[in-house]
Amino acid sequence: MKTIKFYTINYMRVFTIILFMGLIVNSTYAQKIKIEESNLSAIQTSMSIQNIDGKRAVRVTKSPKVLADDEATYVRINDLDFKDGVIEVKVLSRLLPDAPAHARGFIGLAFRINENNSRFESIYLRPTNSIADDQLRRNRTIQYFSYPNFKFTDSRATAPGQYESYAPIAPNKWIKLKIEVKGKTAKLFINDAKLPNLIVNDLKMGADKTGAIGLFVDIGTEGFLGI
DSSP: OOEEEEEEEETTEEEEEEEETTEEEETTTTEEEEOSGGGEEEESEEEEEEEETTEEEEEEEEOTTOOSSSOSOEEEEEEEEEOEEEEEEEEEEEEOTTOOTTOOOOEEEEEEEOTTSSOEEEEEEOHHHHTOSOHHHHTTSEEEEEETTBOHHHHHHHSTTTTEEOOOOOTTSOEEEEEEEETTEEEEEETTOSSOSEEESOOTTOSSOOEEEEEEEOTTEEEEEEO
16 A cells, blocks of 8 residues: 655654555654645645545645745645654646646645745656756756745756756656655655655755645646645
8 A cells, every 4th residue: 555654853763654544643652643634734725635546635736826936835734843854755747738838747845844834945846847858858857946045046046957857757647756854955766766866965944944844836737645
């Protein structure tokens, strides 16, 4: 059976949060939270729980009122406070019928989200870039950004290519994401890759921030988080 796992490391102790068949199980505190809409917060997005490919999933789309890129547009999982550790999820994205030409099926994770959603870290994917004939677009399949002061336009202007990378993925396909976070470093592994597909050694919020986790989407995307 499929699982989504959140491993959180807090220096003196290790605890594991496992999302399994609609439940989050915190093995240290024996806490169980049923994953329903009441346990999620849609931040500048619309969400619903649906079945896709025979799997239960949270469907997320960005609010049409939010026109800028790399904004706080995600479904936030309530009652999680993540600092260091590992996040594992399975995601799928499709282009919406009315997606603009620059849409790429943007989908990923936001983490260390603060209480009022004004700061967070994020790594997301552009699945259509991976299968493009343009090599520059292919090199931009994966993106790191930090909200609000370090968006993709900032990284391309100050450090071209450092916060982007390629991965062999595609739209309308389930993709396994694993993000390992420790201090100021985050490593992304895709589909059980042995080596990281992207390494960020200088998370812009610093080493000590904690916060929530969310499924991030951007313009023109119908995103799914398998649960």
